[in-house]
Amino acid sequence: MAPTTLLLPDWLIPVEPDQAVLAGHGIAVRDGRIADIAPHAVLRDRHPGAAERPLAGCALLPGFVNLHTHAAMSLLRGAGDDLPLMAWLQERIWPLERKLMSADFVYDGSVLAFAEMLAGGTTCCADMYFHPEEVARAALSMGIRAAVGGTVFEISGAPPAEQMLAQALAAHEKYRGEPGLRFMLAPHAPYTVGDDMLRHLAAVAEEADLTIAIHLHETRQEVEEAVAMHGMRPAERLAHLGLLSPRLVAVHGVHLDADDIALLASHGVSLAHCPASNLKLASGLAPVARLLEAGVNLGIGTDGAASNNRLDMLSELRLAALLAKGASGDARALPAHRALHAATLGGAKALGWDDRIGSVAVGKYADLVAIRLDSARLAPVFDPVSHVVYAAGREDVEEVWIDGRTVAKKLQLTNSPSKSDLERIMSRISQWRLRAAGVISGTNTYLSQE
Incomplete structure (x- = not known):
């Protein structure tokens, strides 16, 4: 025995x-x-x-389930502070990613993130980023349970969306037998992915039984531009395209009205609430109390270290509970037990892992x-x-x-291989910082020396 x-x-x-x-x-x-x-x-x-x-x-x-992060962006921690979302993306993050993106960048940044998460009690995370095979490899190296999402974009300067989807599916196939890994499709947002690709992703996810994660209703600007361009709000558009279902994890959900909330609830959509990132980017306060009242499954995520700047679920948990009370005017909104549920079993349910993790029950993983x-x-x-x-x-x-x-x-x-991998990557952190600093300054001095 x-x-x-x-x-x-x-x-x-x-x-x-x-x-x-x-x-x-x-x-x-x-x-x-x-x-x-x-x-x-x-x-x-x-x-x-x-x-x-x-x-x-x-x-x-x-253990905590971090329902939304971009692990590799730990290498960009503090590189884009004090900017609103679209300026943060367009003027800082996307230019940095265009210059720095590589398999090594994703692996090194993911190991760094997973080490931070593990030390703080996070045992499972849902990641959305490029090079999903490298994210999976880093998760296996560090021993963290992970749902790995391959990002899909349709914007200028990004690789073709079909290529990014192929990478996500290839990673899923390669690591299919790993019990500590699951895979997701991760269209970045309704404003960066077109109708045809969104329909296709919904069909692929259904066929392959994969979760979909997407940033949704993060800013007021996103909603206003969607109405102007498509004649409907983003959640309604996703419903028309077949994406709303229990396999969808909507991330942020800051600017949801009553109809949006009812739509998410009726389709069994889960929501990843990222309060620190929403505050730091001045996106706003998610209507957590109304989401819970409507029966939407709630999880908690840190988002990436470039917009938080901590991957700390305990601080995120406290902030989520306090903001729900302040935003709703109800001190009973998101009480302690309910907040803890969101940070554990709620996240596990969103990922389809609630039969194995998220609570202390006989038969579940320890x-x-x-x-x-x-x-x-x-x-x-x-x-x-x-x-x-x-x-x-x-x-x-x-x-x-x-x-x-x-x-x-x-x-x-405590795991020797994990500690060794982390120590090796820590020795390269200054190199990544110099590369990023070169991009920010516009000189690319360090890059030009390679």
Whole structure:
């Protein structure tokens, strides 16, 4: 029989059933899955001889699911600050990507991002970027669970959309057997992809059973231009083109009216809420309370480090809960338990992974995070869920597991191959910074020396 390990925290927060907090309970982990949940003494009786991991002072909960990011853009962290979305894209990000884009750029930036996420308790992420095969390779190297989305654009200077779609499908085929990977199609936005390609992507996703992720209703300008050009709002256009379905993850959803929300809800669309990025780019505040009231499945994402600038789900979780209250005028909007659900099981459901991750349940993968709540800055603890959402930070993350294996402890990676890969890439960070600085200054000095 495979060895069993008992994880023994002060509090177990399973996420489902809703509102549950199990004091003095722990879990038994075997073969990478949750084999048992019970009070500590009962676990010891049921599993004599099992190894024990005491977690006194800690809450144990599902690992966070970051429902939207652009991992490789960690190499552009801070390179485009204090700009609104379209200026940020057109004047800074797209020029940088045109000059820097390569398989090495995507791999190195993705490893950097995944290391940050793992240390902070994120065990699964949904990525949208170029060179999806490199993103998948980086995820396997770092041991993070990932839904890899191959971006599709139809804009001047970008590779042909058909070529980008082919890359996404090739990556899906190459890594089809990897249990820690899933693949998505990722048209960038309704304003950068035409009708024919959007229809085609909907058909391909249906045939191959793939999730689709798309930026949607991110800015007021996007909506106004869509109405002027197409005579309808972006969500309505996607409905006409066949994209709205339970396989769609709409990202941002800041400027949604009542009809848009009803449309997303009726088609079973999930929404990836990225509050820090929406604030930093001055895009606005998503109507989270109204989305939840309508029954839209909500997940939380950090977006990329170029527009956040942290890939920190704990800070994102707190911000999401607070903004929902301020935007709605209702202190009960997105309460702590509901916010934690969005950051775990809501994201897993959006990716079709909720039968395997997102909550602490027997049979699910042991993707877990322990958060220490017994420090002076967090005492006393009346409600551990409240503390996780409103008080704790990633500096309080004690340990992180994926498939029952420790991947990070006290903000440090524990897997030797992952640490070696990260150290190798960290030695090249200054080179990437110099390349980006050359593009920003308009000199391309560093590039011209190669």
